[in-house]
Amino acid sequence: HQHKSNGFRDNAFLNRDDTNGRDELSARLKLNYQPGDNWNFDLSLFTVDIDNGYDAFAVDNGFTTQSNRPGQDAQKTKALSLKSTGALTDSIIVESITGAARSDVIFSFDADWGNDTFWDPVIYDFFSVTERDRQNLSQEIRLLSAPNAGLLGDKLDWVTGFIVANNKESNDTVDDGNFEGFTSLDRIVREYEASNYALFADINYQLNERFSLNAGLRFEDRDAEYTDTSNEAFDISEDSIGGQIALNYTISDSTQAYAKVARGYKAGGFNLGLPANASQDDLLFDAEFLWNYEFGLKGSLMDDRLDYSANTFYMQRSDQQVQSSRQLSPGDPSSFIFFTDNAGEGSNYGLEAELKYLVTDKLDVYTNIGLLQTDIKKLATAPDREGRDQAHAPNYTFALGGRYQFTDNWYARVDISGKDEFFFSDSHDQKSEAYSLTNLRVGYDADIWSVSLWARNVFDKQYAVRGFFFGNEPARNFADTLYTRQGDPRQFGLSFDYHYGQ
Numbered sequence: 325h326q327h328k329s330n331g332f333r334d335n336a337f338l339n340r341d342d343t344n345g346r347d348e349l350s351a352r353l354k355l356n357y358q359p360g361d362n363w364n365f366d367l368s369l370f371t372v373d374i375d376n377g378y379d380a381f382a383v384d385n386g387f388t389t390q391s392n393r394p395g396q397d398a399q400k401t402k403a404l405s406l407k408s409t410g411a412l413t414d415s416i417i418v419e420s421i422t423g424a425a426r427s428d429v430i431f432s433f434d435a436d437w438g439n440d441t442f443w444d445p446v447i448y449d450f451f452s453v454t455e456r457d458r459q460n461l462s463q464e465i466r467l468l469s470a471p472n473a474g475l476l477g478d479k480l481d482w483v484t485g486f487i488v489a490n491n492k493e494s495n496d497t498v499d500d501g502n503f504e505g506f507t508s509l510d511r512i513v514r515e516y517e518a519s520n521y522a523l524f525a526d527i528n529y530q531l532n533e534r535f536s537l538n539a540g541l542r543f544e545d546r547d548a549e550y551t552d553t554s555n556e557a558f559d560i561s562e563d564s565i566g567g568q569i570a571l572n573y574t575i576s577d578s579t580q581a582y583a584k585v586a587r588g589y590k591a592g593g594f595n596l597g598l599p600a601n602a603s604q605d606d607l608l609f610d611a612e613f614l615w616n617y618e619f620g621l622k623g624s625l626m627d628d629r630l631d632y633s634a635n636t637f638y639m640q641r642s643d644q645q646v647q648s649s650r651q652l653s654p655g656d657p658s659s660f661i662f663f664t665d666n667a668g669e670g671s672n673y674g675l676e677a678e679l680k681y682l683v684t685d686k687l688d689v690y691t692n693i694g695l696l697q698t699d700i701k702k703l704a705t706a707p708d709r710e711g712r713d714q715a716h717a718p719n720y721t722f723a724l725g726g727r728y729q730f731t732d733n734w735y736a737r738v739d740i741s742g743k744d745e746f747f748f749s750d751s752h753d754q755k756s757e758a759y760s761l762t763n764l765r766v767g768y769d770a771d772i773w774s775v776s777l778w779a780r781n782v783f784d785k786q787y788a789v790r791g792f793f794f795g796n797e798p799a800r801n802f803a804d805t806l807y808t809r810q811g812d813p814r815q816f817g818l819s820f821d822y823h824y825g826q
Contacts, residue, residue: 325350332812333379335389337439343379343394348372363410372401381437383797385788385808390442393451395433402426415473419466419485429456435501435658437796446798450501452599452658462489476529484525492517495596499658503798508656511553512600518548518593534574541567550594556604562611564589579623586616590645595663601652602661609664614641634677644670646700646750647715651794654802660794665750668702670714689726695719700750709750718744718758733770739763748791754806759787773822784814 331344350372357365378395382388403425412418432453440449466485472478495514501507526540548560568586575581592611595602620635644667652659674696682688698714713719725739742760747753762783767776788808795802 331377331379332810333382333387333389335379335391335394337390337392337442338394343377343389343391345377347375349374363408365409366405366407368405370401370403370405372399374399378431378433380809381433381807383437383807385806385810387810387813390438391434391436392439392449393434395451395453396430398430400428411470412467413470415470415475417468417470419464419468421462421464421466423460423462425458425460427456427458429458430454431456435499435656435660437657443798447502447504448798450499450503450656450658452497452499454495454497456496456596457494459492460489461491462487464488479530480527481529482525482527484523486524487520487522489520490517491519493596497599499599499656501656501658503655510600514550514552514594514596516548516550516594516596518546520591521545536572538570538572539568541565544589544591546591548593550607554600556607558594558608560592560608562592564591564611564613575623578625578628579621581621582619584616584618584620586618587613588616589613593664595661598661598663599652599659601659602663606650606661606663609645610643610666612641612643612645612666614639629682631680632678634675636675637673639672641670641672643668644700646670646703648751649749649792649794650751654795655798657794657796660792660796667700667750670698670700672696672698672714672717683726686729687726689724691724692722694721696721703750709753712753713747715747715750718746720744722760733768734766735769736766737764739765748788748806748808749793752793752804754791754793756788756791756808759785761785761787772824773820775818775820778817778819780815780817781811781813786813787811 327346327348329346330342331346333344334341335343351370353369355367357367359365374397376397378397379389379391382390403423406422408420410418430453432451435450435452436443436448438448440447464485464487466483468483469475469481475482493516495516496511497514498509498511500509522542522544524540524542526538528536528538530536542565544564544566546560546562546564550556550558566586566588568584570582570584572580572582590612592609594607595609598606616637616639618635618637620633622633624631646665646667647662648665649660649662652661674694676694678690678692680688680690696717696719698717699711700714701710703710721743723739723741725737727735727737729735740760740762743758745755745758747755761781763778763780764782765776765778767774787810789811790809792807793804794807795804796807797803797805
């Protein structure tokens with residue numbers, strides 16, 4: 325897959341329209357080998373070569389940038405996966421999944437977003453670059469019951485196994501700056517390694533014709549090490565237990581319900597890629613645990629012309645991981661950092677529902693809606709924000725649309741999606757605005773090829789997807805200001821697809 329685009333930014337200072345462009349190549353090769361009736365091998369080879377520009381921010385929150393040193397968002401990754409499946413006995417199947425990946429990443433940006441003329445008479449010029457090397461290795465072994473293995477009269481299915489994984493990462497960050505003749509050059513190299521060992525088991529038991537029980541358990545041990553050229557060194561060792569138990573009930577041939585209780589966790593770790601003057605508190609964050617209680621219903625009506633599903637949930641989070649930000653040094657924009665922090669507690673609860681309706685043989689429509697209520701509790705670093713919504717958690721999201729088949733080949737469809745306002749960060753109270761986007765498509769489908777004319781964000785809505793609250797303008801004495809990254813504006817395109825095979 326090759327994707328090239330000049331992006332949606334115009335750099336007025338450099339008189340270029342491609343400083344935020346995209347140049348992305350990905351390729352995958354899959355091979356399958358079956359030496360006999362009982363064994364199967366799947367090998368996947370994957371490569372990614374990304375060479376994107378990074379020039380996304382403007383002081384006026386628009387699409388015209390002023391940077392004199394546009395950045396780069398580049399990545400080269402090579403990865404492979406080997407899955408081996410075979411029958412140990414008539415009732416036991418073994419699966420082995422081996423994975424390996426290596427990534428070289430460069431991320432750089434013009435930290436002051438401007439140029440000498442733009443900031444005149446103030447001398448104000450900052451740039452940041454991080455080079456990252458990441459290696460991943462993993463091995464998973466599973467034992468699972470064969471189909472129709474005859475366990476308890478074919479009422480019991482099970483799987484058990486273990487996972488071993490190792491991740492290594494090296495970050496080399498260099499920040500240079502010049503503010504009114506005071507120059508700075510800071511460099512820090514961070515090394516990180518984590519090893520994970522996990523045991524897991526899951527069973528599904530058919531209690532009777534209507535009830536089935538699913539239960540799972542996972543134990544994980546994680547050891548991580550961190551060092552940097554500022555003589556900081558940490559070791560983390562933590563054990564985590566997660567699992568779930570769910571009861572499924574078949575109400576009728578077309579209606580099912582379930583109730584589930586689950587305990588989950590997210591590992592703690594280190595915030596990598598921070599500038600050299602980041603503190604120890606900014607580097608570390610703890611593991612998060614949650615209890616999730618869920619009830620759902622799904623089925624179909626009207627001779628299967630109407631499909632529906634709905635579920636409601638409540639999550640109780642402890643040591644909740646939150647996304648925080650802070651400017652470490654006023655007047656130094658490269659010292660504005662994003663990092664993961666911990667709140668004492670938090671909760672999420674809400675409702676999700678989906679409907680799909682075949683109105684006629686030519687027209688089908690759908691609607692999805694999500695309602696969400698969240699809050700942060702016991703946030704020691706910002707007690708004034710305790711009790712408010714979590715970041716990037718809109719109170720509602722929705723999607724609706726439909727497709728009309730004019731003939732056997734010609735069709736048209738419309739899709740509308742939207743979301744409520746949301747906080748940009750757990751570190752401040754700046755919000756987005758609610759918005760909705762409309763996409764249209766008209767196409768022709770043949771047996772092995774198709775062509776379509778499409779439009780995205782038809783009404784050219786301006787909407788923010790990220791928000792940053794800090795000081796970046798010397799003329800305003802670096803007063804904290806909301807800066808946003810805008811979503812893609814209106815686009816039109818023509819797509820052609822050709823499928824070939826046996």
